[in-house]
Amino acid sequence: MQDKTPILEMVNISKSFPGVKALDKVSLRAFPGEVMGLLGENGAGKSTLMKILSGVYKKDEGIIKIDGKEVEINGIKDAKRLGISIIHQELSLLPNLTIYENLFLGNEIVKGFKLNKKDMIQKSQEFLKKFNFNKSPKTLTRDLTVGEMQMVEIIKAISKNAKIVIMDEPTTALTEVETERLFTIINQLKQQNIAIIYISHRMEEIFRICDRITVLRDGTFVGEEDIKNVTKDKLISMMVGRKLEEQFPYVEVEKGKTILEVRNLSWKKIKDVSFNLKEGEILGIAGLMGSGRTEVAKLIFGEYKKEKGEILVEGKKVNINSPKDAIKNGIAYLSEDRKKEGLVLKLSVLENMMIANLKAYENKFKRLNKKKQLSDCKDYIKKLSIKTSSPYQIIKNLSGGNQQKVIIARWLLNSPKVLIIDEPTRGIDVGAKKEIYDILNQLKKQGKGIIMISSEMEEILGISDRIIVMHEGRITGEISRKEANQELIMKYAVGLTD
Numbered sequence: 001m002q003d004k005t006p007i008l009e010m011v012n013i014s015k016s017f018p019g020v021k022a023l024d025k026v027s028l029r030a031f032p033g034e035v036m037g038l039l040g041e042n043g044a045g046k047s048t049l050m051k052i053l054s055g056v057y058k059k060d061e062g063i064i065k066i067d068g069k070e071v072e073i074n075g076i077k078d079a080k081r082l083g084i085s086i087i088h089q090e091l092s093l094l095p096n097l098t099i100y101e102n103l104f105l106g107n108e109i110v111k112g113f114k115l116n117k118k119d120m121i122q123k124s125q126e127f128l129k130k131f132n133f134n135k136s137p138k139t140l141t142r143d144l145t146v147g148e149m150q151m152v153e154i155i156k157a158i159s160k161n162a163k164i165v166i167m168d169e170p171t172t173a174l175t176e177v178e179t180e181r182l183f184t185i186i187n188q189l190k191q192q193n194i195a196i197i198y199i200s201h202r203m204e205e206i207f208r209i210c211d212r213i214t215v216l217r218d219g220t221f222v223g224e225e226d227i228k229n230v231t232k233d234k235l236i237s238m239m240v241g242r243k244l245e246e247q248f249p250y251v252e253v254e255k256g257k258t259i260l261e262v263r264n265l266s267w268k269k270i271k272d273v274s275f276n277l278k279e280g281e282i283l284g285i286a287g288l289m290g291s292g293r294t295e296v297a298k299l300i301f302g303e304y305k306k307e308k309g310e311i312l313v314e315g316k317k318v319n320i321n322s323p324k325d326a327i328k329n330g331i332a333y334l335s336e337d338r339k340k341e342g343l344v345l346k347l348s349v350l351e352n353m354m355i356a357n358l359k360a361y362e363n364k365f366k367r368l369n370k371k372k373q374l375s376d377c378k379d380y381i382k383k384l385s386i387k388t389s390s391p392y393q394i395i396k397n398l399s400g401g402n403q404q405k406v407i408i409a410r411w412l413l414n415s416p417k418v419l420i421i422d423e424p425t426r427g428i429d430v431g432a433k434k435e436i437y438d439i440l441n442q443l444k445k446q447g448k449g450i451i452m453i454s455s456e457m458e459e460i461l462g463i464s465d466r467i468i469v470m471h472e473g474r475i476t477g478e479i480s481r482k483e484a485n486q487e488l489i490m491k492y493a494v495g496l497t498d
C-alpha cells in the first residue's frame with residue numbers, strides 16, 4: 001500500500017463548535033482500493049471529520065489533498081466534483097419524495113427546461129436491480145422501512161461515480177442479508193480502486209472488511225494501523241485509552257417472584273409466544289433479524305394490538321391497548337429505532353431526558369422540581385458518559401451515539417418494573433456498552449425484570465440469565481445461562497429444534 005500515492009490525505013484538521021473542540025490536528029489517509037476503518041468512542045469526532053471531507057462543515061485549520069494535490073472544499077458541490085460521496089449516519093432522504101427523486105436529487109436529468117422523469121425512473125430501476133432491491137422507483141420514501149431507506153442512501157452514494165465513498169455506520173439499520181449485500185458491494189467498489197472510509201462500532205465488521213484503521217479519541221489522532229497488526233484488545237485500548245477488564249460484567253442475583261407473564265401471544269406471524277420473567281432476571285431474546293423479536297416487544301408494550309393472548313404483571317391480568325397502558329402498568333420499552341422514534345431534535349439534552357417523566361418531578365402543587373431534574377440529568381450524563389457541553393445543549397448537536405444515550409437515560413429514569421430494551425448497544429461505543437451493562441445489572445439488583453433483545457451474540461451470552469430464541473414468529477428454544485453457547489443459539493435461530 002505505502003508505495004502508492006494516497007487518494008486522500010487529511011492533515012492536521014481542526015474544528016471547533018461553540019464550547020467544544022471537536023477535532024484537534026487530526027490526520028487521515030486512504031489509498032485506492034482499500035477500506036479504511038475510522039474508529040473511536042461516541043463523540044470522538046468521526047462524523048465531524050467526514051462532514052468536513054464531504055463539504056458539510058468547513059474546517060478551521062489543516063489541509064486536504066486528493067491524489068496528492070491540495071484541494072479546497074467549501075461546500076457539498078466541491079466534494080461531489082472531487083468524487084467524494086457520503087452515506088450519512090442520520091438518514092438524509094426526503095420522505096415525501098419517491099425513491100427515484102431522492103436518487104437524483106441535485107443531479108436531475110433534464111431535457112430542455114423540463115425534468116426527464118422517464119430517464120430518471122429507468123436509470124433508477126437499473127440501479128435498484130443491480131443491488132437486488134425489489135421496489136418500484138416510484139415508491140414514496142416514507143413508506144420504506146429504516147433498513148430500506150438506508151439501502152437507498154447507499155445506492156445513491158455509490159451511483160455517482162465516486163472515488164472516495166464514506167460510510168458512517170451504514171449497517172445499524174440493516175438486516176443480516178442487507179449487511180451481506182453491502183459487504184459484497186464494498187468488495188466490488190474496492191476492485192474498482194475506490195477508497196472506502198468505514199465508520200462502525202461493530203468489532204466483527206471491522207475485522208472482516210477493513211484493511212487498515214485510524215483511531216480518534218476526544219478529537220485527537222491516536223494512531224493508524226494495518227488491521228493485521230491489531231487485536232481486538234489493542235483496538236479497544238486505543239479507542240478508550242485504557243484496558244477494559246470485563247467487557248460483559250455478569251452479576252448473580254437471587255431471583256424474586258414472577259413479574260411478567262406472557263401467554264399465547266399471537267399477531268400476524270407471531271404465533272403462541274409464551275414466557276415469563278422474574279424479578280432480578282435478565283431474559284435475553286435472540287434470533288435473526290425479522291424473527292419477530294421486536295414485534296413481541298411492541299405487542300407487550302401495546303404499540304401493536306395483539307390478536308390473541310394474555311399479559312400478566314405481578315400475577316394479575318392487565319389490559320394493554322396502548323403504550324400509555326403499558327407505562328401505567330410499569331412496563332417500559334426502549335425501541336431499537338432510537339433515531340426515528342423518541343428524539344426531539346430541537347430540544348435540549350435535559351428536556352429530551354425528562355420528557356416521559358414529567359409526573360415524577362411534580363410536587364403536590366403540580367410544580368416541576370427543576371432542581372431535581374437537573375441533578376438527575378447531570379447524574380446520568382456522568383453515569384453514561386454522555387458527551388455534551390451542558391445539559392442545556394440542543395440534542396441535535398450531539399454525536400449520534402450520545403443522542404442514543406440520552407434516550408436510554410430517559411427510560412432508565414422512568415424506573416419501570418419491567419424494562420424491555422431492544423438492541424441496547426447498537427451504535428454505542430465499547431466503553432459505554434459496559435456502562436449500560438452495569439446499569440442493567442444495577443436494575444437487576446433492585447429487583448426489576450429486564451428483557452433484552454439483541455443480535456450481538458457476545459452480549460446475549462455475556463449478560464443474560466436465561467435466553468429464549470425466536471424463529472419466524474415462534475419461540476424455538478429456551479436456554480439457561482449455564483448451557484448457553486453460540487452454536488445452540490444459532491441452531492434454534494435457524495429453526496432447528498431438538
Ligand SMILES: Nc1ncnc2c1ncn2[C@@H]1O[C@H](COP(=O)(O)OP(=O)(O)OP(=O)(O)O)[C@@H](O)[C@H]1O
Pocket residue numbers: 017018020021022040041042043044045046047048049089387388396397398399400401402427
Ligand atoms: N453542529 C454541532 N454543534 C455543536 N457541537 C457539535 C456539532 N456537531 C458535533 N458536535 C460535537 O463534536 C463532537 C464530535 O462529534 P461527532 O459527531 O463527530 O462524533 P462521532 O465520533 O461521530 O460519535 P458517534 O460515534 O457517537 O457518532 C461531539 O462532542 C459533538 O457533540
Ligand SMILES: [Mg+2]
Pocket residue numbers: 046047048089168399400401
Ligand atoms: Mg458519528
